[in-house]
Amino acid sequence: MAIFILRRVLYMIPTLIVISFLSFVIIQAPPGDFLTSYAAQLRAQGDEVDEARLEALRVRYGLGEPFYKQYWKWISGILLRNDWGQSMEWQKPVKDLIWERLALTAALSLSSLFVSWFIAIPIGVYSATHQYSWLDYLMTFFSFVGLGTPGFLLALIIMYLAQSQLGMNVGGLFSNEYMLAPWSLAKFVDMLKHIWIPMVILAFGSTAGNIRITRANLLDELNKPYVETARAKGLRENRLIWKYPVRVALNPFFSTVGWSLASLISGTTLVALVLSLQTTGPMLLRALTSQDMYLAGSFILLLSTLTVVGTLISDIALAIADPRIRVN
Amino acid sequence: MKKIVKRGQVSRREFMRLSALAGAGAFVAACGGAGPAAPAEEAPAAAAPAEAPAADAPAAAPSTYNEAPMLADLVSAGSLPPVDERLPSTPMVMPVAEMTGSYGGTFRRGFKGVSDRWGPTKMQDRGMAWYDQDLNMQPRIAESWEINEDASSWTFHMREGMKWSDGTPFTTESIQWWYDNELKNETLTPAPSSSWTTGADATLMELEVADDYTFTLKFSDPNPLFIYKVGRLTNALYEPGHYMAQFHMDLTDDQAALEAASKEAGFESWDQYYTDRNNWYLNPEKPSVGPWLAKNELSNELFLMERNPYFFAVDADGNQLPYVDNVEHRLFETPDVFNLWIINGEIDFQNRHVGLDSFTLFKENEEQGDYQVMIGSSAGHVAIQMNLTTKNEPLREFFNNRDVRVALSLAVDREAMNELIYDGLLTPRQYSPLSKSPQFYEKLSNAYIEYDVDQANSLLDGAGYERGADGIRVFPGTSDPVSFVIEGTDQPGTQGEQAVLQVIKYYEDVGVKASYKGFERSLYEEHWGANEIEAAWWGGDRTVLPIVAPWIFLGTMIDRPWADAWGKWRNSGDSDPNAEEPPADHWIRDIWAVWDQIEVEPDSDKRNELFTQILDIWAEELPMVGYLGESPALIIVKNGVHNYLPGFPIDDTTGDEHLLNTETYFWESA
Amino acid sequence: MASITEKTWFDQIEEQDNWHDDEPFDEGSFKAEDEKIFVASYWQLMWWKFRKHRMAMVSAVIIVLLYLVAVFAEFVAPYNPDPHPSELFVSYKLAPPSRVHFIDEEGNFQRPFVYKIAQERDPETLRRIYAEDTSEKYPIRFFVNGPEYEMWGLFPAQKHLFGLGPEAGEQGFFLLGVDEGARDLFTRICFGARISLTIGLVAVVISLILGIILGGISGYYGGTADNVIQRIIEFIRSVPEIPLIMALAAALPADWPVVRLYFGITILLSFVGWTGLARVVRGRFLSLREEDFVMAARLSGSSEMRVILRHMLPSFLSHIIASLTLSIPGIILSETGLSFIGLGLRPPAISWGVLLQDAQKVKTVALAPWLLIPALAVVLTVLAFNFLGDGIRDAADPYSK
16 A cells, blocks of 8 residues: 555656646746736836836846746745745735635635535435436436536626625625624624625536436446345335445545545636636636736646645545555 | 705706717717816805814814814824824815815725726825816925926925825925935836936936925926826835835845845845835835825735825815725726626726726616716727738738728718717717817817718729729739738727727728737737737727827827837837838828927927827828727716716826816715 | 536546446346347447437437537528628617517417517617517518528528518517627527537547547556556646646637637647546556457457457447537537637637627626527537437446346
8 A cells, every 4th residue: 555655656746847847838838928918907007118117127027037047946936945936916925825815715615515515415316216207307407507507607697686686795705894804703694695606606516517426326336236135135225225325426426526626726717707706716817817927837836736636635545445446 | 964965067967968978979069068177166156055074173172274083083092193283384275176075984996906006096196286177287295386498497396394194294305315216226217217307318307405395307308298297106206215215225224134024025136125115005004195095905805095194185174185084995806796886886986997888787777876877088099000010011001001091981880880889979080189188179080080981992992902803902913802900909798899890891891801809918019019910909098188198199109009110219219129210201200290399398389289280190191090989988976975077088197087186075974 | 617627527427437447247137128139239229228318319309400500500590690780780789589479469360470679768878678569560481581691601592591581671580689789699699509519529529539549548558658648647637727728729829710710729628628538448448458358359369450449449439429428518618618718719700608708797687688598508508418428328338227
């Protein structure tokens, strides 16, 4: 087992090096640099920026330097000093910006993940045990509608309804008066008034998939002889299904949660954008369009690393669950 | 205590204007009623019954001036000096548009992040002078100023006893400190802004300080338009040296500590740290002279501003301004959330980011959201800029033919486009000064704006561009179709994009092929920098005071490419690899020659006269082809907010919706 | 937004399948029902099983219909999708879907017709208000002459499936309403189907080729080749998709015409999407490699190529087809998502993503909700493909219960 883990960890190292390098390439790929975008923004908002000033700034930010030097400056800062650089757009250290939003993002994603599975498991089990019944069709139908509805559009519609029918403050997670206030019961209530919108949308989108996974896995499981045996022994149907096959069917789920580590952070980008949630997704998207190099690069690096680490965790979990894999 | 304020005049005027806009063509009728001068007379009359705030003033300390209740509390608690000591001996008396206001309340607004700081800064950044309702410059921070005969030397008199927001005196020392330690420091200012230089070789101005309250700026050349450059100042001309010195490597007591502090904050060198600390919206501790002070950083989701107890202006009744206690800017990512805030009544006063395309939405929800949609006039135009210096030679010849430009102006049915895309709210016209601008010139705004396909065709035929087999014209002597790419930054689904797609179809009617490509703005700028743009869909604003912001008319404006390579040549000579000298007999040289005279002409009437010559050349040559303009600008004003009047121009030059002094806007029942 | 950033659910299922792959064929569950079954071919069995999945059958019909609309868009749509300004329905801008009547004002049952619509403007809000003028009515006809078009850009025609005919003049029949640009929305949805429905197919085919080749090599040969390819896949999957697509999109030349850009984006989507398929293929190869019939074929001297193509590929083709069918909806959704963040197609191109992006505004939801109908087209398509894929997947293992 230890050898297996060690081998996987060793595999990870070159992957991570390549990823860090490519993160940097990706953010450097579009023409121009942050200052071009920065000047563009200033001009869009009516400021005059002359070329001489831009050139001076470019030298100051080291943007004219060769690629490898910029890369080294960036990666060595992260590895050696935990210095992720400055966000040029937000004029704040990247580290602070990311951590500020990470907690909120993770809380939101985890809670919607939880809600989604909470709904999905019973439905999935029902669907599998009553395959091709009309209720199975109905649930399948709804879960596919959830899969097929673009989340960004759904977000807009729900937000509009919340405003027009309920007169609610929409966007973000708090009203103005609680935004900067310390935590209190009132603030928590205010958050509940806002957070249901993203939760509903995110859950609607992912419940569908989760129902399908539960259903498919359970169907596989139900065909196995041990179920027949148990049934033949006279175990009550309900107990029979929930005691073993469901558990086994969900095993792979728990081990794939690892993969969702990264999507917990970036997975809700478009919905968060529409809802103006101050999560990491919109910030990443904005960093990319404005070519805010260090912020975008650090984000990509962080997300990729989480995926790789997540995959590793999944693999280890699976190896524990299923010894056959270790042999491979 | 609650004041009842009738707003009959305002809404009637607004209604008149709106109905005039809706009926196409009758636009001019509405302008007379809503001209900038009109509201001025109303102010004293309306102010008469509004004596209420005086009662709020602390009775204990009889004073010439009144202050906000929240400050009076601080004074009686002993944590703030009395208002008389905080104000300069001759505070600025700020005119109000409607009536004397009352204290208190919060303005809620929206913004898009640190790069969108213009909402807060246009409210806050105060300069030496500012516009009155007739768009003339009046003293602000400066009590007065005088100039010498050729306007090369400007002497400013400051207000005695004026203070920074931490109570430190604001004197010529603040100017001197900025001039010595910031402007002339090469680390901090590698290239001085053109505001502080004159002449072809960009000579820096000289500062002479006479006493604590008088200083003179001397230029190597006449600089009669200088006052316009000090209207809105951000980190320029004055600095709180007593505070900023700690971040300045040459002035700090402990260089090692500063070095460490800037490293700790994530900067590579002290100047970056200095620049960061120097922004009031990123560093709430930095003393300021504006009406409000930052309470947190702009990178927050909610940016808070609170009144400056030392603000240097009062109203005619001696009430220290601003009236409103707090201003909040809330972050949004897409316009949808912002629009929902508006119709839910959560935006109190704003024009920035309020889109004309949602007019019906805003108007229908006025009652529910308890606000009014006020209408001003936007400086923007719907227009195309054909790059007369494009690198594509046959195309350059095509664009440089005057008949071609006239033909492409005549080929478009402006009325139909206005109706289809803008609900008839705009006016067919060329890119030219607004009807409210002192430089308004009908000869240009109405030049070739009729829809005449036959004449357009005969002009193009006459220019030698015959139609090929598929109906598309070809370059003379070839079988290459006349075809070009129009670049722009209008996003899908916007009115701007819909308009250019229509225009392209009209061009096709007269045998000219074009396609539109929308770009991220930075990519567009790259293309502009390399002179790769063939034509640009970029209407352009700056049509309220073109003499203050003339660059589009001169062809030298950064990223507006009707004369890309020539403009670069004029701006930076041959040092720019993409610069090109215009032909010796070209009319653009005439425009520049006239401008060279305007720039050094101290007499404003003569300047206006000269500028008309430029507009004459424009009316003849149509350097840029305009289609629609005089667009209404929407200002969301919650019911109960006063002292903003509709009908004013909304342009960057004049501070957008803050032209009338945001510090005088107030909440009726607050 | 599930499609661009998350793994689709079936990806996850397939990936799990790879681990505890294909249970050995279970004789016990095999009940003799009908002699026909014993002699039927694999494909026949699959078809029988597929037929049992009613929703899948319905979906198959819907999908065929959708593609027919896409192919014959010019004929099915009553108008021109992006006409010259003079042919726009300017006086019907933002008109809601036309109401189809069967009973006239006298209570008589008639062939379907619409009343004349008159526009008014609210002087305050400038909202357009449409009212029916019952004094004039226009019957809806089939196979009428309408605006001229060139079928597939080849031959001119003017017959349309339905419409009001030339006698209606200015009046139009707007099945799904009129958009902001004064164009018939139904027409635009028909033409949008062309891009939106093919982008999925093309991307899936490209992914398939990449996936089969690389996944096949990886699964069949194993060892170093497998290791290298697995690292590449792992790498591509670990880079978040939005930045990856953005970087790749930036590499597409800006001055490309619409059609080429469309192919560029398709290739881009498949480049990001092939890895999932490759993993599926690899898993199947891994398990099949050990099967007796493969061993037998190899021992009897078949060449590697022949073993792969003749024996291994057919035996998991159905699974691949199921995976493919289930990939298409994701790509259709990705197209809308890309348009939303400004990386996809832009007007004058017409796709469902473009139409949705046009509609993604508060004012549309509030004032002209019918402009959101393209979303229903997307949902319907995704639904149909999912059911179809579900059916194929269930049927792919016809020997199971």
